[in-house]
Amino acid sequence: MxxxxxxxxxxxxxxxxxxxxxxxxxxxxxxxxxxxxxxxxxxxxxxxxxxxxxxxxxxxxxxxxxxxxxxxxxxxxxxxxxxxxxxxxxxxxxxxxxxxxxxxxxxxxxxxxxxxxxLSLKHLEHLDLSMNCLPGPNSKILNLMGSMTNLRYLDLSGIPFAGRVPSQLGNLSKLQYLDLAQTGNSMMYSMDITWLAKLPFLQFLSMSGVQLSGIADWPHTLNMIPPLRVIHLSSCSLDSANQSLLHLNLTKLEKLDLSSNDFEHSLTYGWFWKATTLKYLDLGDNRLFGQLPDTLGNMTYLQVLDISRNENTNMMMTGYYKNLCSLEILDLSVNGINGDIAVLMKSLPQCTWKKLQELDLSINNFTGTLPDFISEFTRLSILYLYSNSLVGTIPPQIGNMTVLTSLALYNNQLTGSIPANLGKLMYMTELLLSSNLLSGTVPTEIGSLINLNSLALRENNFTGVITEEHFINLTSLRAIDISSNNLKIVLSSDWRPPVTLKYASFGSCQMGPLFPPWLQQLKTTGLDISSNGLKGEFPDWFWSAFSHATSLDISNNQISGSLPADLDRMAFKKLILNSNRFTGPIPALPNNITWLDISNNKFSGTIPSNLGASLLEVLSVHSNQIGGYIPESICKLEWLVYLDLSNNILEGEIPQCFEIPNIQFFILSNNSLSGKMPAFLQNNTGLKFLDLSWNKFSGRLPAWIGKLMNLHFLILSHNNFSDNIPVDITELGYLRYLDLSGNSFSGAIPQHLLNLTFMRTLQQESVGMDGSVESHGTTKLRTSSILNVEQLGHILSVQTKGQQLIYLFGRTLAYFVSIDLSCNSLTGEIPTYITSLAALMNMNLSSNQLSGEIPSMIGTMQALVSLDLSQNKLSGEIPSSLSNLTSLAALNLSYNSLSGRIPSGRQLDTLNSENPSLMYIGNNGLCGPPVHKNCSGNDPFIQGDVANSNQKFDPLTFYFGLVLGFVVGLWMVFCALLFKKTWRIAYFRLFDKVYDQVYVFVVVKWASFAENTAVE
Structure with missing residues (x-):
């Protein structure tokens, strides 16, 4: 009732x-x-x-x-x-x-x-000012809106408010729709949302992006509003959804979005599993773990289930979920799920096979081959299986999935060719097969995909020729990427594409040496023709044809000439021209440009004093012939994240106006810059990579260096820095690469090196320095959240393994952990704390004035690949634990005052096989292999036969001792028989007994032999 x-x-x-x-x-x-x-x-x-x-x-x-x-x-x-x-x-x-x-x-x-x-609009029922920039100076406007009591609909989402959400909104008792969602880094928060319970008619609630951390009872508050149908609380920093609700009042709830919070508890425990009326459930990015609960099987209305970006490594569908017959969208991506892809797909409720429209299993650890029964998913329009470990071929049955619109299989290990019957998928809009091992030719049947919007085949083993037939019916194509294959593009000079492409990537295809005339017909906004073997200067039509393009990559060719003087009037946001033969000055840049890479060319002159381009995030000008001073115009690049001016002929001091809040990479190495350590750097706390090496900087290294808490690479080698190394440097917990070599530092090596926590533990991940620039913390990127640093080609010279090695910055160098303090005037002992740096791969302390002994626990540094302590004043014995370093590939202890026996070991004995003694030369007190000095018998390491084993074999002495021993032994027996009567009697009795036995044996055997011979 x-x-x-x-x-x-x-x-x-x-x-x-x-x-x-x-x-x-x-x-x-x-x-x-x-x-x-x-x-x-x-x-x-x-x-x-x-x-x-x-x-x-x-x-x-x-x-x-x-x-x-x-x-x-x-x-x-x-x-x-x-x-x-x-x-x-x-x-x-x-x-x-x-x-x-x-x-x-x-x-x-x-x-x-x-x-x-x-507020004068007393009868206002519907107010929507969403997605506008209206924060204004009056932060109390939300409080005042609590008096607009006739409001039924209030949408202020996206307006960047700051401060506490006012409880006065609870006065809007007629409200049915409330949206206060924030975007980006929200400054809006609430510590109490009980006022929501005063809105008895509320059906729609969105507070996504509003910080609600610390509110433990938020599910109980929501449970007091039975009319709720839609709840959006994503990115609210909610602590937990592990709540117990004895009775769920939300019997009308249809949509629940709790994504991107910080639950971090078992997936099984969540109040939301009781909401059996749900049609949409998003739990993505919450660090939930464990299996799906059995209660999920009761959610028979569920159409959308998103559990992506969690930690459900063993998630599989079971028989308990056979009633999920309404499921249309399932997203289990980015979970690290293990298992066979066919087993997972077969475990999906069979009643959904003909209903499922979107299936996203990307970025997991699935193995195996794509099952043939995949074609039984007859309504599947989106299938994302990229970034797994799938093998085998693409089953031709996919060609029977007539409603398939998006197929993403990139970043796997698929082989074979593309099934030609994919050309039958007339509704296909995306075909993404990049980064596999696919081979053969690209089937011309792809040209039949009239609705195809995006085609990505890059980084495979495709061969053959791309002709006009491949494009003839692709009237909807907007993006194509066939780069990094072995393809040749042969199109007639007057060929016109059937559509206007937004993006076209032909990198590493055979296109040159001349610019093909058909390029000017593309009219694309993004073009990649890198590594095409293009030579000579740009044709006259080039810059006018692409003046409206926003992205252009023509790197790694042999193009010469200068850039157009009107470059600043073009639309480029990303311009990559590195590794060519460009000459002339750097012109004024386009106003909207965010990425400029003109490195490894022959540009000359100076950096323009009126650089413009205030939106620049990446500026790479390394390896040119740019001279003069760094202009103050660079100081205005407040969005700059990556700056590389290395390998030029710049001089003078760095402008002190240089305070760029977002800078992460600051690379000025190999110039003639001078002055003291730039003081403005202490304000750039997001800095990750600092390289000022091979310049003329001087003075002491300031204590504020310890403020750069995010610093991963600190390279100040080959300058004129002096005085002590500040102890504050040990506060850099993320530091993985420290190079202060070739300066005039004095004093002792700082103690407490164990504070360099990154160097203490062997890393499984690279903590954001795997060749990418990330957007987090105070850093805000305008165009993208991750910028691939590997594209920028920064070269780093590393002194390791006894030689100067060149590394291209990226994923490999990001895992290289090193300390190089060589070629200074450091004194004192090597601190024992240094042995706690278990992840250290390269340690170079050579050419200093260090004294004392080598730390006895050096053998605990299991990651060491190269160790150089040469040209110091070290004394004592070489620690025997050195033989425990199984990864050691280079060792140099030469020119010290070390003494004692050189330890041996399986790894040590293989080092410097051509002349191993060079590792120890200049230490007169050392003995034993591989040096040519024998250790004395008093050596505590030498006992008995070990010492004799080192003596040279003398044949004459050996034979003389053998004869002498035989004679002495014979005379001892003779004298015993002569002087001992009882021994003499016993000896002759034994002799007679043996003689009789032998005589009888011979006679019997001879008689038997004679008898057998006669019979024959």
Missing amino acids: RRTINLLLALISISIFSFFTNDALQPQHPHAHGGGCIPAERAALLSFKKGITSDSANLLISWDGQDCCRWRGIGCNNRTGHVVKLHLRSTIVEDNPWGYYDPCEHDNSLFGEISPSL
């Missing part, structure tokens, strides 16, 4: 709301209430307009004239004339379908503040 009454009340409430809403949305008849809108409300709207400082999208262009009910975004009640609706949502949502947007960085947003005059 109670349920019936509640149902009737709910229906009456919804009917009343619908009546007023529909009434408000009817076409306006201004004369029905006496003509026009109410003057006070018109004045309030105009006051709001005055608070808007920018309206590039012309949302308010119609706000003129007497009748405000006819203005854009305004809705009035056609009977009373009161404004009941204000809807000014920004259009950036339409322009950016990927979900992340910052309204304060988009021209189509409204800029300004929300005027308190809106």
